[in-house]
Structure formats: structure tokens, C-alpha cells
Amino acid sequence: MAASFEYDYLIAGGGAAGLSLAYYISQEPRLADKRVLILEPETKNRNDRTWSFWTDAPTPFDSIVAHEWGQLAFRSPGYEQVFNLTRHRYKMIRGLDFYNFVGQALADTPQIVRMQGTVETLNNTPTGITAETSAGTFTARYAFDSRPPQFQKRPDKYRYLLQHFVGWEVETSRDVFNPQTVEFMDFRGEQQREARFMYVLPFSERRALVEYTLFSAEILPKVEYEAAMRKYLGELGITDFRIEAEEVGAIPMTDHPLPPAEGRHIINLGTRAGRAKPSTGYAFKRIHAHSAHLVRALAATGHPPTNLTGDQWQFSFFDTLLLDIMQRQGEHTRNVFTELFTRNTPERLFDFLDERTSSWENLQVLNSVTPGPFLQSIAHVLRGRPGRRTTE
Structure with missing residues (x-):
């Protein structure tokens, strides 16, 4: 029965x-x-x-997309580029x-x-x-x-970081922003031995969501995020602005199963x-x-699938390698992303991060970065323990 x-x-x-x-x-x-x-x-x-994402296909939620962008900017010391997206669009939903x-x-x-x-x-x-x-x-x-x-937590075996941020939706008194271009990663600020960047979603010439984002283990005092955003806005020549809304978040980034x-x-x-x-x-x-x-x-x-997520092991391995670099030498993250954007199109990187690339395409992405840090991380993975920051 x-x-x-x-x-x-x-x-x-x-x-x-x-x-x-x-x-x-x-x-x-x-x-x-x-x-x-x-x-x-x-x-x-x-x-x-808010949630942001890139896509090259229609979604069930396109009718509620608050804004979308056809251009993407990446900036770091010595390299700045604004890319025209061909297949993808970058979108935001409230x-x-x-x-x-x-x-x-x-x-x-x-x-x-x-x-x-x-x-x-x-x-x-x-x-x-x-x-x-x-x-x-x-x-x-x-x-x-x-x-x-x-x-x-098993810090002897796995890596534990956070993507943490504070963001302001600001309204300025004059035209400043380019509503066609998302500032995807701006690494030009001080890294302080961590991965730190500005992320900006402009909705009009005078309104944008500005976030100070870090990939690191510890959340900062809120005043430090706010100081970084004020400094960034000041460098854009923005001294007169209103804060219309605020976002605060901390998303786990870990290879813990x-x-x-x-x-x-x-x-x-x-x-x-x-x-x-x-x-x-x-x-x-x-x-x-x-x-x-x-x-x-x-x-x-009538039952859930046998493979509940459809994940592929090789992409989890790539994630672990990057997490190991972030944990061991966070400031080097800027160099990794600079090489990725210098030597690949955003379309290829988006496909790679969506875990849709072939083995050949994966090899092309991996060959675009300096191998030394990744080889060190592979050694840590093979030894079964995370890399640790040296005391230098």
C-alpha cells in the first residue's frame, strides 16, 4: 500500500x-x-x-530585469579595457x-x-x-x-573565503556614469594582500550602484568599505551625491563539500x-x-535526477585552485584576472565560469595565465591541504 x-x-x-x-x-x-x-x-x-548575472539566452525573468548592459569594463594598473559584449548581456534583477x-x-x-x-x-x-x-x-x-x-569547518583540508561587500545606490548632481557599461572589476585600488575591487552598475548618467568588494576571509569594519567608496567616487570627481539605498552582503566561497x-x-x-x-x-x-x-x-x-546538480569535477578543481591562490596570496588575484581579460574575450570567460566550455577551451583559458601560482596550488591539492600565506 x-x-x-x-x-x-x-x-x-x-x-x-x-x-x-x-x-x-x-x-x-x-x-x-x-x-x-x-x-x-x-x-x-x-x-x-539585487542579483546580477550574464546570459546569452532568454530567461523566464526577462520582464523584471531592472537594467542590462552590452558593454563590460575591466581595469587594473597598466591595463584597462571596455569590451563590447556580442552574445551575452549582463543583467540585474531587484x-x-x-x-x-x-x-x-x-x-x-x-x-x-x-x-x-x-x-x-x-x-x-x-x-x-x-x-x-x-x-x-x-x-x-x-x-x-x-x-x-x-x-x-576543516581549515586543515579546505579553503574558506567570503565575497563580502557594501554597496551604495547613489544619485549624483551631474552626469558621471555611462549607463551602457558595467564596471565589472576595477582593481586599481590598494589590494592590502587581498583581492579588492570596485564594482559599478550604472543605471543612468547620474545613478549607479557602487560596491566595494573583497575576496578574503574576514569582514571589514563598515567604515572601511564606506571610505573606499567615497575615495572612488572622489576620484571620479563626485563630491555631491545622495545615497538612495544600501546593500551589505557576505557570500561563502569555499571548496568544503x-x-x-x-x-x-x-x-x-x-x-x-x-x-x-x-x-x-x-x-x-x-x-x-x-x-x-x-x-x-x-x-x-517522479523522482529527482540521479545526478542532482549536473556538476563536472574539472570545474570544481579549477575553483579550488583559484581559491587556494586567493587564500595564499590574495593580492595575486588581480594579476590572474588581468591575464584572463587580456588574453580571452569576456564571452569565453563567461562560458568558462558557466562551466559550458570544452576540454580544449578549458586548456586555452588555463594557458592564458602565468602557471607558477597554479602549479603551487596543484601541489597543495595533491598534498591534501590548503596553501598558507607566507610571512613575508
Whole structure:
């Protein structure tokens, strides 16, 4: 006799990953009879973040793209270039627009129930899952867990960095910015033995999101980010501006294994499933690709796919090598990215970071950087321990 469950799918968390999966389920006619419960700790009714990504194909969310750019600038000491993007566009979506867009789609789908509550424990049973939550106990055939990952760090074996930033959306009193060009990485500032750069998304000649971003292990006092942004704006000749909004974030960048599942019936999502790319922190497009991958299998077979993420080992290895360089000699990150942009098109780099390149293309990218730092990192990987900064 088949087991009876209150729901077919329970989604723990209503952020980018949980709502992404719910959206793709709502759009799949073959899953129209599945009962879905989303448990959300809080109502998503404010613009708490933005997501940026590059793409060379239409997305389901193109109607809510706040801005897109056809040019990309890379800057470092001795090398500056503005690239015209051919296949790709760089796009930005505001968090509130995404929440509202998905919320409308789900409101039109009676099979999906949204409930405020915090998931406390998820447990596999022989045929499904049991969830203990602040809203009660629920059963389902599968659970999809998008809560932040919890693990014991192993710094003797793995690398742990953050992509951390503070950003201001500023309005200036005169025309300053080029709304056609995203300032992707501006490494011209002091590195202070870390990877530090400015990132600018201009929306008009007088309005832009300006972020001071670091790839390093420790978050700075907030005043240091703010001082760096004021210095950058001052160098652009901007002394009169208003701060219209602020963003603060810290995204994990690690090669610590993040399992795609916990047992047979609990599938991990988002950063819990390693969807933030370890070497860059970009997650939005990877989250949606993962959701689409899971839903295709659920619709075709009734079960999640055997390969839950579709990840390829060689790209995880490349991520580890770059993380090792960042941890061991963070200021050298600037040189690595300068060589990558000097010797490759952004289109090739985007394909590489999207893990879509062939073995030959991977070799071309790897051959474009000075081999010494990567060979040292390979040696550290083979010895099974991360590189450490020397005391010089």
C-alpha cells in the first residue's frame, strides 16, 4: 500500500532558491497535481538584495530585469579595457521584483501553499520525510532544503573565503556614469594582500550602484568599505551625491563539500547545495539551472535526477585552485584576472565560469595565465591541504 503524505514536496525556505524551485514546479503541467508546501521564516516584502548575472539566452525573468548592459569594463594598473559584449548581456534583477513576480505565479497555482514558519528539523523516513517546524509537523514525499548550510569547518583540508561587500545606490548632481557599461572589476585600488575591487552598475548618467568588494576571509569594519567608496567616487570627481539605498552582503566561497542531498528524500538547494560558485560567488543563474534540472526529472520520472546538480569535477578543481591562490596570496588575484581579460574575450570567460566550455577551451583559458601560482596550488591539492600565506 502506498504511503500517504500531506504534501508531495515540502520546500524549506522562501528565498531565491526555494521560490525558484516553486516557480519551475508551477510552470510544469506534468506536476499540476502535486501538492507543494513552502515554509518561509519571513514574508518577502522588501527589496533586500539585487542579483546580477550574464546570459546569452532568454530567461523566464526577462520582464523584471531592472537594467542590462552590452558593454563590460575591466581595469587594473597598466591595463584597462571596455569590451563590447556580442552574445551575452549582463543583467540585474531587484529582489523585490523577483519575489513579487514569483508570488503572482504561485498565487495563480492552487496546488502550492505558502505558510510562514521556520523549519527546525527534517528527517528521512523509509518512504518520505517528516518536518518539525514552528508551524507544526508535516509529512511529504520529498523535502527541498534551502536553509543556510551548517558544517564544521576543516581549515586543515579546505579553503574558506567570503565575497563580502557594501554597496551604495547613489544619485549624483551631474552626469558621471555611462549607463551602457558595467564596471565589472576595477582593481586599481590598494589590494592590502587581498583581492579588492570596485564594482559599478550604472543605471543612468547620474545613478549607479557602487560596491566595494573583497575576496578574503574576514569582514571589514563598515567604515572601511564606506571610505573606499567615497575615495572612488572622489576620484571620479563626485563630491555631491545622495545615497538612495544600501546593500551589505557576505557570500561563502569555499571548496568544503556541500552535499546535494541528505539521505534519499531530502534534496538541498541554493548555497546549501553549493550553488554559489566557489571562485566567484555568483549564484542566481546557477540556482535557476538547478531548479530546472530537478523539475525536469520530477516531471519525467517522479523522482529527482540521479545526478542532482549536473556538476563536472574539472570545474570544481579549477575553483579550488583559484581559491587556494586567493587564500595564499590574495593580492595575486588581480594579476590572474588581468591575464584572463587580456588574453580571452569576456564571452569565453563567461562560458568558462558557466562551466559550458570544452576540454580544449578549458586548456586555452588555463594557458592564458602565468602557471607558477597554479602549479603551487596543484601541489597543495595533491598534498591534501590548503596553501598558507607566507610571512613575508
